[in-house]
Amino acid sequence: MNLVDWVILLGTMLGIATYGSWRTRQVQSLSTYLKGSRSIGWGTIGLSVMATQASAITFLSIPGQGFESGIGFVQNYFGLPLALVIVCAVFLPIYRRLGVYTAYEFLGRRFDDKTRLLCAGLFLLQRGLAAGVTIYAPAIILSTVLGWRLDLVIVGSGLLVIVYTVTGGSQAVSLTQKWQMAVIFGGMVTAAVVLVSKLPDGLGVTGAAHVAGALGKLHAVDVSLDPTRRYTLWTGLLGGLFLSLSYFGTDQSQVQRYISGPSLRESRLGLVFNAILKIPMQFFILVLGAFLFVFYQFDHPPVFFNQSEWRRHAEAGHAETFRAIEERHEKAVAASQSATRAWLGVRASDDPAAEAAARTAMIEANRRAEAVRADAKAALVAADPRAKTKDSDYVFITFILTELPHGAIGLLVAVMFSAALSSKAAELNALGTTTTIDFWRQLRPLAAADEARNVRVARWFTALWGVVAVSFALFAGFAENLIEAINILGSIFYGVILGIFLVAFFFRRVGGSAVFSAAVIAQAIVIAMYLSLSLGYLWYNVIGCAICIVASLSLQAVLGPPTPRDVTRAA
Amino acid sequence: MTRPPPPDPPAESEPPGVPGFRTWRSVYLFVIGWFVLLVALLAAFSRYFS
Numbered sequence: 001m002n003l004v005d006w007v008i009l010l011g012t013m014l015g016i017a018t019y020g021s022w023r024t025r026q027v028q029s030l031s032t033y034l035k036g037s038r039s040i041g042w043g044t045i046g047l048s049v050m051a052t053q054a055s056a057i058t059f060l061s062i063p064g065q066g067f068e069s070g071i072g073f074v075q076n077y078f079g080l081p082l083a084l085v086i087v088c089a090v091f092l093p094i095y096r097r098l099g100v101y102t103a104y105e106f107l108g109r110r111f112d113d114k115t116r117l118l119c120a121g122l123f124l125l126q127r128g129l130a131a132g133v134t135i136y137a138p139a140i141i142l143s144t145v146l147g148w149r150l151d152l153v154i155v156g157s158g159l160l161v162i163v164y165t166v167t168g169g170s171q172a173v174s175l176t177q178k179w180q181m182a183v184i185f186g187g188m189v190t191a192a193v194v195l196v197s198k199l200p201d202g203l204g205v206t207g208a209a210h211v212a213g214a215l216g217k218l219h220a221v222d223v224s225l226d227p228t229r230r231y232t233l234w235t236g237l238l239g240g241l242f243l244s245l246s247y248f249g250t251d252q253s254q255v256q257r258y259i260s261g262p263s264l265r266e267s268r269l270g271l272v273f274n275a276i277l278k279i280p281m282q283f284f285i286l287v288l289g290a291f292l293f294v295f296y297q298f299d300h301p302p303v304f305f306n307q308s309e310w311r312r313h314a315e316a317g318h319a320e321t322f323r324a325i326e327e328r329h330e331k332a333v334a335a336s337q338s339a340t341r342a343w344l345g346v347r348a349s350d351d352p353a354a355e356a357a358a359r360t361a362m363i364e365a366n367r368r369a370e371a372v373r374a375d376a377k378a379a380l381v382a383a384d385p386r387a388k389t390k391d392s393d394y395v396f397i398t399f400i401l402t403e404l405p406h407g408a409i410g411l412l413v414a415v416m417f418s419a420a421l422s423s424k425a426a427e428l429n430a431l432g433t434t435t436t437i438d439f440w441r442q443l444r445p446l447a448a449a450d451e452a453r454n455v456r457v458a459r460w461f462t463a464l465w466g467v468v469a470v471s472f473a474l475f476a477g478f479a480e481n482l483i484e485a486i487n488i489l490g491s492i493f494y495g496v497i498l499g500i501f502l503v504a505f506f507f508r509r510v511g512g513s514a515v516f517s518a519a520v521i522a523q524a525i526v527i528a529m530y531l532s533l534s535l536g537y538l539w540y541n542v543i544g545c546a547i548c549i550v551a552s553l554s555l556q557a558v559l560g561p562p563t564p565r566d567v568t569r570a571a
Numbered sequence: 572m573t574r575p576p577p578p579d580p581p582a583e584s585e586p587p588g589v590p591g592f593r594t595w596r597s598v599y600l601f602v603i604g605w606f607v608l609l610v611a612l613l614a615a616f617s618r619y620f621s
Contacts, residue, residue: 074613081606085599213620220613233610265585268595275602279609 001146005410012183012414013421017164020176024168030454033169034101034433036260040171044178045270048257048426050278051177051184053247056138056420057393059188059285064392066289067296070217074286075231076538077279079240083248084275088268090505091249095259096267101437103255103501110504111512113442118519119500120438122493123252124431128465130490131427132472138420139473142413144308145397154473157420162466165425166459170256170433173425180418187415188285190408191400195291198403200298203344208294210347211340214359215297215366217290220283230536239538242545243491246498253430292399297340297366303329303376305394310376313383321383325376332369339365428469432462491537492530495544496522502545503552510556518551 001009027033065073100106104123108116135158143150164172199208212218222232229235248254248271258267303326304310314322343358380387400412436458441448448454496519503515526544529535585595592598 078606078610081602085602089595089599209620213617216621218617218620220617221610263585265588268598269587269589272598272602276605279606283613 001409001413002406004407005413008407008410009414009417012411013160013417016176016179016183016418017160017421019179020164020172021167023175024164024172027168027171028452028455030451030458032171033455033458034437035256036170036174038260038262040174040261040266042261042266042269042273044174045258045261045267046273047181048174048177049248049254049270049274050281051181051419051422052253052257052426053278053423054184054419055134055423056416059184059415059419060138060141060396061393062282062285063289063292063396064394066217066286067293067395068289068392070212071220071283071286071290072222072231074220074279074283075222075233075236076240077244077282078233078236079238079242080244080248080278081275082237083241083244084271086245087249088271091501092258092267092271093264094505095255096264100259102252102434103250104252104434104438107500107504108438111500111515115500115512115516115519116438117442118516119250119497120434122497123434126490126493127251127253127427128431128468129472131424131431131465131469134420134424134427135469136473138416141393141397142416144306145394145401146413147308151474154470157417157424158466158470158473161421161424161428162463162470165428165432165466166463169455169458169462170260170429173429174257174260176425177422180422183411183418184415187408187411188288191396191404191412192284192288192291194404194408195288195295195399198295199291203294203298207344208291211294211297211344212290214343215293215363217293218287227539228534228536230538235536235538239536239541242498242541243494243538246494246501246541246545250494250497250501251430252434253426256430256433257426289396292395295399298337300330301333302398303373304380305391305398306388307394307398309380309388309391313380313387316383318379318383321379322376325372325379329369329372329376332365332372336362336365336369424469428462428466431465432458435461435465488530488537491540492526492544493523495526495541495546496548498541499545499548499552503549507549507553509561510552511559514556514559515548515552518548518555521551522547 032038062073095103095106098106098109100109102120104116104120107119135154139150139153139157142148143153164176168175196205196208199205203211209218222229223234224232225234226232258270261267261270302310310322339358339362343355343362346354346358349355377389377391380389397416400409404412436454440457440461441454447457499522500515500519503510503518522544525547526540529543530540586593587595587598589598592601
């Protein structure tokens with residue numbers, strides 16, 4: 001990065017944060033601080049919902065996913081439009097009618113305090129840990145490739161987001177997310193244009209798509225019924241539906257984004273905006289990754305994209321082994337490039353037999369190059385069993401740093417930080433709100449009338465969660481597998497939380513005692529299944545939700561009609 | 572305390588205010604139709620470039 005890149009990066013990040021803090025510096029109303037301004041339109045709400053879901057990992061890892069495994073990951077989002085329709089039609093009108101600050105406040109009114117606190121507690125546990133990962137995961141990648149100090153990246157980005165989120169609350173989060181999304185869209189389109197311009201002469205977008213397709217990178221829809229396959233049409237529709245319904249309908253970091261706005265119409269249109277655009281956006285990012293794969297078919301890709309990790313081990317007494325692998329890789333890549341060019345030449349002719357033979361040769365040559373990459377990863381593990389062998393997260397950032405012109409590099413690094421800050425801000429805002437509304441005000445009901453004190457307390461809790469997230473991110477390096485554990489933790493809890501909300505919305509005769517006991521039972525069964533079975537993690541969302549609903553209905557039947565208190569609440 | 576915002580009108584009586592759509596039900600049907608079209612296009616895309 002040169003001076004131009006630094007000016008663009010720092011100007012963008014500090015400019016947006018300063019703008020958000022300055023515009024919201026006089027927020028004193030609790031409603032505005034926690035729910036945002038009543039004047040924001042559906043466009044801002046829609047972008048805010050999108051920015052909350054899209055973290056830096058979305059823009060670092062998903063192109064890598066497209067590069068390595070193709071675009072099948074897009075199926076993960078197939079449940080999202082249907083889930084958002086349900087949220088628009090059922091969840092949102094009730095949240096707005098009750099005027100709640102948090103989704104869990106609704107559970108307190110519908111059931112009882114213990115069910116509300118159970119869900120709010122699970123949210124704080126899961127989202128509180130995930131908030132650290134939201135900072136740590138992009139910071140480790142960016143600091144590795146850019147050579148910056150990891151702790152400075154974590155503390156710097158963490159402090160920036162804490163300042164404007166604490167200052168302006170939900171309103172500042174929505175305002176800054178709108179501009180951060182503008183940076184993200186601009187940067188991703190710039191990267192796509194540069195990538196296409198760097199493809200070999202005469203190949204073009206269609207030719208690149210044919211190469212990617214022939215090498216198995218453009219298989220978007222898989223109708224296999226194999227339950228151990230992670231991404232299929234069915235896991236996307238069913239598991240994705242439940243995951244999205246749980247995330248958008250019950251996760252406070254999302255609920256807080258769309259319950260604001262001047263009317264139900266604006267909130268609904270903001271969600272419809274996401275229902276229409278999310279799949280095309282993810283498709284675009286994945287195809288970008290598949291085109292990166294094509295680009296490196298004609299260029300000189302490194303044998304291992306995390307070059308910092310590779311060089312570190314090469315210099316630690318394994319230089320000869322690593323050099324031999326690099327030489328084998330260079331030869332395999334050259335053979336693969338020749339085979340690809342040969343296939344493209346034959347493809348233009350009208351000789352199906354020759355085309356099929358050239359295609360087989362290309363696929364085989366590509367397989368041999370991939371086998372050398374697998375050998376490189378095995379060599380890394382042999383050199384150091386704790387070595388990080390997943391390099392797909394480094395593919396896009398390597399392309400950015402080596403192929404983009406100066407200025408565009410600064411813009412793309414700003415994209416990564418914008419995405420990190422936008423999702424982080426929404427998380428801190430939601431954590432601070434839930435702690436204030438669902439716990440602090442429960443413990444101090446007399447303080448609820450003092451609005452200024454409520455805002456002060458919400459600010460302190462937001463800042464506290466920011467410090468917790470930064471501290472966790474600083475120590476996350478000591479336990480790399482925590483990241484995966486936290487993702488699994490989310491899948492294990494989301495289904496049961498969704499089950500509680502679906503019972504609340506659709507089964508009016510079930511009371512608080514039955515649903516609370518059912519949730520505990522369902523959670524225990526899901527954890528036992530996770531420990532004893534090998535099942536795609538999306539399925540736990542469906543299973544947890546189904547067990548919770550069935551157990552709630554069964555327990556209510558055993559317990560008899562709900563108490564008068566429950567009936568009053570449900571009415 | 573500041574005065575709470577006025578309550579929303581009943582959920583389905585509020586028109587979407589989107590040209591071409593008179594009810595929210597038609598907006599939702601459009602979203603579902605759009606989704607089905609996307610899946611069909613993605614399947615055709617996979618098949619064409621495989």
